Amino acid sequence: QKEVEQNSGPLSVPEGAIASLNCTYSDRGSQSFFWYRQYSGKSPELIMSIYSNGDKEDGRFTAQLNKASQYVSLLIRDSQPSDSATYLCAVNIQGQNFVFGPGTRLSVLP
Amino acid sequence: DAGVTQSPTHLIKTRGQQVTLRCSPKSGHDTVSWYQQALGQGPQFIFQYYEEEERQRGNFPDRFSGHQFPNYSSELNVNALLLGDSALYLCASSFGEENQPQHFGDGTRLSIL
Numbered sequence: 080q081k082e083v084e085q086n087s088g089p090l091s092v093p094e095g096a097i098a099s100l101n102c103t104y105s106d107r108g109s110q111s112f113f114w115y116r117q118y119s120g121k122s123p124e125l126i127m128s129i130y131s132n133g134d135k136e137d138g139r140f141t142a143q144l145n146k147a148s149q150y151v152s153l154l155i156r157d158s159q160p161s162d163s164a165t166y167l168c169a170v171n172i173q174g175q176n177f178v179f180g181p182g183t184r185l186s187v188l189p
Numbered sequence: 190d191a192g193v194t195q196s197p198t199h200l201i202k203t204r205g206q207q208v209t210l211r212c213s214p215k216s217g218h219d220t221v222s223w224y225q226q227a228l229g230q231g232p233q234f235i236f237q238y239y240e241e242e243e244r245q246r247g248n249f250p251d252r253f254s255g256h257q258f259p260n261y262s263s264e265l266n267v268n269a270l271l272l273g274d275s276a277l278y279l280c281a282s283s284f285g286e287e288n289q290p291q292h293f294g295d296g297t298r299l300s301i302l
Contacts, residue, residue: 083231110288111288113290113291115293121295122277122279122293122294122295122296123232123279123293124293125290125291125292125293128290130288167231167232169231171287171288175234175245175247176222176234176237176245176247176287177222177232177234177281177291178234179224179231179232179233179234180231181229181230181231182230182231
């Protein structure tokens with residue numbers, strides 16, 4: 080079992096819709112979780128960090144964490160074509176620093 | 190407020206050669222992590238430097254080594270380059286504890302011929 084898993088996509092949503100990106104992780108002791116956005120040919124850009132169970136909102140983005148289910152998600156409301164990118168989930172796993180998932184490619188269709 | 194800066198942006202080497210990549214952290218950050226990202230994959234953790242010491246290391250061979258200077262900047266050295274070392278090398282900086290958010294530089298694209 081891989082330590083951080085994401086659906087590779089592509090996930091296609093129409094403009095204005097909600098995009099839902101999911102991530103599961105294997106280490107029950109993990110305490111810190113991060114979402115990054117990576118445009119093609121560019122470096123990852125931090126979107127959200129979340130440390131506690133529940134929801135955390137920042138503008139159009141909401142991160143959701145459920146430690147019991149070892150699940151973290153990212154919701155993007157009112158999706159825009161400029162949101163089209165690869166979204167990387169990162170988990171701070173003890174002794175291994177940040178472990179990234181393979182990323183989910185999101186395509187927002189005009 | 191300068192972000193994370195990396196140099197060079199692109200590099201072409203041949204098998205067996207050695208390479209040094211450089212990174213300056215974001216202002217106020219004292220911790221530098223290095224990652225390797227192959228095409229279509231997520232970044233893979235190489236190692237992290239804090240207070241001029243290697244604090245953590247990922248599953249990379251000893252050919253990969255690093256250094257952190259008193260001004261918190263860092264170098265990544267790779268010896269005996271292999272074709273499989275071709276990748277985007279990313280530097281990320283953060284402050285203090287291991288669980289703090291990391292901010293990435295633009296990366297160095299390394300191609301091995």
